Amino acid sequence: METKIIKGNEALAEGAVRGGCRFYAGYPITPQSEILEWMSWRQKEVGGVFVQGESEIASVNMVFAARALGARAMTSSSGPGFSLKQEGIAYWVSAGVPAVVACVQRFGIGDGYISAGQDNYWQAVKGGGNGDYHLITLAPNSVQECLDMAYESFELAEKWMHPVLILSDGTIGQMMEPCTMPVMKEYDMDQPWAAKGTAIGEGENKVITDITYFQDIDEWNAGYIEKMRKIQKDEQRWEEFNIDDADVILVAYGISSRVAQRSVEIARKKGIKLGLIRPITLWPYPRKAFEKINKNCKGIVTLEMNMMGQMLEDVKIAVSCKFPCYALATAQKVAPTDEVIAFCQKVMDGKVKETEVF
Amino acid sequence: MSNRSKKAPKIMKCENKFCAGCGHSLFDRILGEVLTEMNIIGETIVCSDIGCNHMFQYSMAVDVIVPPHGKMGAALTAQKRVRPDKYAITIAGDGGAYAIGLAETVAAATRNENVTMFVMNNTLYAMTGGQAAPTTQLGQISASTPKGRTEKDHGLDFDVFNVMRNLDIAYLARTSVANPSEIRKTKNAVKKAIEKQRDNKGFSLVEVLVPCPTNWGLKPVDAMKRIENELMVRYEMGEIIDK
Numbered sequence A: 001m002e003t004k005i006i007k008g009n010e011a012l013a014e015g016a017v018r019g020g021c022r023f024y025a026g027y028p029i030t031p032q033s034e035i036l037e038w039m040s041w042r043q044k045e046v047g048g049v050f051v052q053g054e055s056e057i058a059s060v061n062m063v064f065a066a067r068a069l070g071a072r073a074m075t076s077s078s079g080p081g082f083s084l085k086q087e088g089i090a091y092w093v094s095a096g097v098p099a100v101v102a103c104v105q106r107f108g109i110g111d112g113y114i115s116a117g118q119d120n121y122w123q124a125v126k127g128g129g130n131g132d133y134h135l136i137t138l139a140p141n142s143v144q145e146c147l148d149m150a151y152e153s154f155e156l157a158e159k160w161m162h163p164v165l166i167l168s169d170g171t172i173g174q175m176m177e178p179c180t181m182p183v184m185k186e187y188d189m190d191q192p193w194a195a196k197g198t199a200i201g202e203g204e205n206k207v208i209t210d211i212t213y214f215q216d217i218d219e220w221n222a223g224y225i226e227k228m229r230k231i232q233k234d235e236q237r238w239e240e241f242n243i244d245d246a247d248v249i250l251v252a253y254g255i256s257s258r259v260a261q262r263s264v265e266i267a268r269k270k271g272i273k274l275g276l277i278r279p280i281t282l283w284p285y286p287r288k289a290f291e292k293i294n295k296n297c298k299g300i301v302t303l304e305m306n307m308m309g310q311m312l313e314d315v316k317i318a319v320s321c322k323f324p325c326y327a328l329a330t331a332q333k334v335a336p337t338d339e340v341i342a343f344c345q346k347v348m349d350g351k352v353k354e355t356e357v358f
Numbered sequence B: 001m002s003n004r005s006k007k008a009p010k011i012m013k014c015e016n017k018f019c020a021g022c023g024h025s026l027f028d029r030i031l032g033e034v035l036t037e038m039n040i041i042g043e044t045i046v047c048s049d050i051g052c053n054h055m056f057q058y059s060m061a062v063d064v065i066v067p068p069h070g071k072m073g074a075a076l077t078a079q080k081r082v083r084p085d086k087y088a089i090t091i092a093g094d095g096g097a098y099a100i101g102l103a104e105t106v107a108a109a110t111r112n113e114n115v116t117m118f119v120m121n122n123t124l125y126a127m128t129g130g131q132a133a134p135t136t137q138l139g140q141i142s143a144s145t146p147k148g149r150t151e152k153d154h155g156l157d158f159d160v161f162n163v164m165r166n167l168d169i170a171y172l173a174r175t176s177v178a179n180p181s182e183i184r185k186t187k188n189a190v191k192k193a194i195e196k197q198r199d200n201k202g203f204s205l206v207e208v209l210v211p212c213p214t215n216w217g218l219k220p221v222d223a224m225k226r227i228e229n230e231l232m233v234r235y236e237m238g239e240i241i242d243k
Helices: A008-018 A033-045 A056-068 A079-084 A086-095 A121-125 A143-160 A170-174 A217-234 A254-269 A287-292 A312-318 A337-348 B023-037 B052-059 B072-082 B094-100 B102-110 B160-164 B180-198 B220-234
Strands: A003-007 A023-026 A049-052 A073-077 A100-105 A136-138 A164-169 A176-180 A238-241 A248-251 A274-279 A281-283 A299-304 A325-329 B044-048 B063-065 B087-093 B116-121 B171-176 B204-209 B238-242
Touching: A003 A008, A008 A033, A008 A073, A008 A100, A008 A143, A008 A164, A008 A170, A008 A176, A023 A033, A023 A056, A023 B072, A033 A049, A049 A056, A049 B072, A056 A073, A056 A079, A056 A086, A056 B063, A056 B072, A056 B102, A073 A079, A079 A086, A079 A100, A100 A143, A100 A170, A121 A164, A121 A281, A136 A143, A143 A164, A143 A170, A143 A176, A143 A217, A164 A170, A164 A254, A170 A254, A238 A287, A248 A254, A248 A337, A254 A274, A254 A299, A254 A337, A274 A287, A287 A312, A299 A312, A299 A337, A312 A325, A325 A337, B023 B052, B023 B087, B023 B116, B023 B180, B023 B204, B044 B052, B044 B072, B052 B087, B072 B087, B072 B094, B072 B102, B072 B116, B087 B094, B087 B180, B094 B102, B094 B116, B102 B160, B116 B180, B160 B171, B160 B204, B171 B180, B171 B220, B180 B204, B180 B238, B204 B220
Parallel strands: A023 A049, A023 A073, A073 A100, A100 A164, A136 A164, A248 A274, A248 A299, A299 A325, B044 B063, B044 B087, B087 B116, B116 B204, B171 B204
Antiparallel strands: A003 A176, A136 A281, A238 A274, B171 B238
């Protein structure tokens, strides 16, 4: 297999293409535009379709249609562009359209900033559009994972007939690392569930739609909640480092998890017993990882690039508030390791007030 | 008197659920006949709008996808790009195609996508109870223009011909269902629009003036008269682009 040094965003695009993506529609927005640019020439090369939509709204709905007709289809965005896609994504969910969306997070509210952030967490994992649903959410922390997750995303979406979100961030998207390229997957878009025209006498015509017309709503609801329960049980993924004897456990995903892991390594050399849980799926949240925390643990610290410590509430739920929980929320900055270690030291010494959940 | 009634084609699988005197059911029957006569039901995927128009799904046996309200221009684009061998057609409402989905409608036309839009113009939002649409006429009373539409408060009404007449598209026409002659013209226009797609000529749009007796507060016959006496006078009718 070949190895290339490329950007996280490019890896994400290439991973999707190699995973069978043959339709991409998107709209330029920093810091994810490399995905769109890569797709603009790459889809042509592989016989797929690239459309630069007139807006994020148009793009997300193009993906709905392309996927409803069977093609592996995706879109991507960031910040306010990701907000614009939420209505369309909710339609994917209710119609059971297994499409993929990537959000390369930037920091800020509204237009915000074009620099990296991790403050789309709530929007990403708590629904985002109307109605109660969660997207299966994968969080890469390296260029290789951008590629691998995009490569796998369609099969994961098709397994559950449910959309998948890849929640990257501006740092992971813009940085360059060596990346191993897997083989191209073949995919037949003539799937049994896809709309491709039904002649009279060929059987029931297909209607790819939300729940309101053709199925009893209680029946639909029961099926959906059952599917959500199964995903919650089966798809939790995480990585853990040194948590068995840790006095303080860091919890971080994406770029913050890279800093957290390095912090654990440095601290351990100094005899400070830190550990790390890195959620790989943000929904379902890897609650199982938290079952292993030893009862003497003095605190759990989320490290995340937002103001309010958005992930903290999921940690508190995962441990049923049995441990003191803190957020080291660094807003638009990637935290330096010494700051992380110093904060954890203060937690160990009982010098930090527990962080409130907003 | 000879019985000249025609049996509905098989694509019309059951009775429709539209209000008495609604124009949508007339249009759906016309489209059903054209798809049947062209023998392309199995090659057609209809993109639904959301509104009264979407109720064709109950009574027509054809593959359907339902994106959000108004987004048919985008969805049709993707349909045709991923399956160029299938017909990408929408039955849209005037609110969907000209208000919330105007960007998508015009963008698809500007790109001259090889797709077909049929837009039902009943001069208001029918399903939600008769609020003003871009097509609501000056002076027309609606649920959200209780004293009548005025230029000062609501702006001028929308005419798709003014927006599209200079675009490089394959077909643009306006017809109605107000009388048998107009119904024949509508059927011809529907067929022609789909033939443009078959022949890879590009974007086609047919606006059909349809009555909404329920929200117009008129009896069905009077609603048809309103189309003949008011709307067909106010609007330019017929084909203005035919390439």
